[in-house]
Amino acid sequence: MKITLSVIKADIGSIGGHIRPSAQLVEEVRSKVRDLGKNLLIDSYIGYTGDDIAILMTHTGGVLNEKVHKLAWDTFLAGTEVAKAQGLYGAGQDLLKDSFSGNVKGMGPAVAEISFEERPNEPFLLFAADKTDPGAYNLPCYLAFADPMFSAGLILSPKIGTGFTFRIMDVENTEGDRVIDLSAPEDLYDIAALLRDQERFVVESIRSRATGEIAVSVSTTRLHNIAGKYTGKDDPVMLVRVQGNFPATGEVLAPFTIGHYVAGFMRGSHHGALMPVPRNTGTSFFDGPPIVSCLAFCVKNGKLTEPADPFDHPYWEYVRTKVSAKSEDLRRQGFFGPAMLPYSELEYGGIVERLKKMDSKFKVLSGKEEVKA
Ligand code: 13P
Ligand code: 13P
Ligand code: MG
Ligand code: MG
Numbered sequence: 001m002k003i004t005l006s007v008i009k010a011d012i013g014s015i016g017g018h019i020r021p022s023a024q025l026v027e028e029v030r031s032k033v034r035d036l037g038k039n040l041l042i043d044s045y046i047g048y049t050g051d052d053i054a055i056l057m058t059h060t061g062g063v064l065n066e067k068v069h070k071l072a073w074d075t076f077l078a079g080t081e082v083a084k085a086q087g088l089y090g091a092g093q094d095l096l097k098d099s100f101s102g103n104v105k106g107m108g109p110a111v112a113e114i115s116f117e118e119r120p121n122e123p124f125l126l127f128a129a130d131k132t133d134p135g136a137y138n139l140p141c142y143l144a145f146a147d148p149m150f151s152a153g154l155i156l157s158p159k160i161g162t163g164f165t166f167r168i169m170d171v172e173n174t175e176g177d178r179v180i181d182l183s184a185p186e187d188l189y190d191i192a193a194l195l196r197d198q199e200r201f202v203v204e205s206i207r208s209r210a211t212g213e214i215a216v217s218v219s220t221t222r223l224h225n226i227a228g229k230y231t232g233k234d235d236p237v238m239l240v241r242v243q244g245n246f247p248a249t250g251e252v253l254a255p256f257t258i259g260h261y262v263a264g265f266m267r268g269s270h271h272g273a274l275m276p277v278p279r280n281t282g283t284s285f286f287d288g289p290p291i292v293s294c295l296a297f298c299v300k301n302g303k304l305t306e307p308a309d310p311f312d313h314p315y316w317e318y319v320r321t322k323v324s325a326k327s328e329d330l331r332r333q334g335f336f337g338p339a340m341l342p343y344s345e346l347e348y349g350g351i352v353e354r355l356k357k358m359d360s361k362f363k364v365l366s367g368k369e370e371v372k373a
Helices: 021-037 066-085 134-146 187-193 223-226 248-255 315-331 351-359
Strands: 002-011 043-049 052-059 110-117 125-131 164-170 178-182 201-208 213-220 239-242 261-262 269-271 291-300
Touching: 002 066, 002 125, 002 239, 021 043, 021 066, 043 125, 043 291, 052 066, 052 125, 066 291, 110 213, 110 239, 125 213, 125 248, 134 164, 134 187, 134 201, 134 213, 134 248, 134 261, 164 187, 178 187, 187 201, 248 291, 269 315
Parallel strands: none
Antiparallel strands: 002 052, 002 110, 043 052, 125 239, 125 291, 164 178, 164 201, 201 213, 213 239, 261 269
């Protein structure tokens, strides 16, 4: 049976700043999806990571399905009314367009979708991150799908060892989706040369070279490219099919022990170490840290199991302590150097005005001339 997994997520309001949605808001989203999805969806799951609510849906309508996207949009609009009524912070924050036109891509919410013929057993992972952007998944994708140091299956399993094709998107191109397809292992250094630049080049999807099957889909929205100004961080979602012809669940999880530095954190303007957290975790220190949750499901004829929560396990307590220490180290230097994002990433914020005001006060000194104050 060919089914589609669609995850659409948005920040439509949160308690006490950018921490987490209210219980009433999550319940409104749940009941709206139940009502609107009656004759459209096979199954759904709703959860939150930081201040973002993710709606996972299964259906047979294919990717970019207008009805499914409209359901999510209308649900977020209804949720925004609850957020406003409760006085939540940033009500409707990620709904950047006034009217719906076909699908929610480019309208603010993050979308990742995969359509496939179900295998006899079909395990997959749903990742949701907050206080960061889509490039946060570059390193974990590279290590899980191209590096045997993390992904033992690349040398132990012939089907996985055939390698994977990465579709990488240039997210700075706002005219259309500018992508390149590169295959590991042959193009490994080209893949690395692009993925190192997390703010510009982003893994969009990954396919098995052995079967052509899709393994990964990542949301690639850059909100500042839509809004033309800073309106919040992109807070990306990712779907990953696992086992069989794909890496094992544990191989996909392994790179998240690094707690690599990603863009985001306070005002979306800093670097911080990405912390793996259990589902429905809010944010805290310095409007962060950047967090990522992972839920593992199986699906049969579109029906979802309950999720297992791999980051809600004692092993990750040690990892979280290490990750906190990494963020703390960088935070000690405040706004200096790599602690804060480069100007190109801040250009949609107030710092542009500040620098503009100073520009005319600069003077160029000529020769040995002394300049009087
Ligand atoms: P099992 O033998 O427990 O199924 O594990 C196989 C596997 O894929 C481990 O990564
Ligand atoms: P969100 O994108 O998660 O709403 O965070 C925005 C922000 O500016 C936090 O300081
Ligand atoms: Mg927010
Ligand atoms: Mg958020």
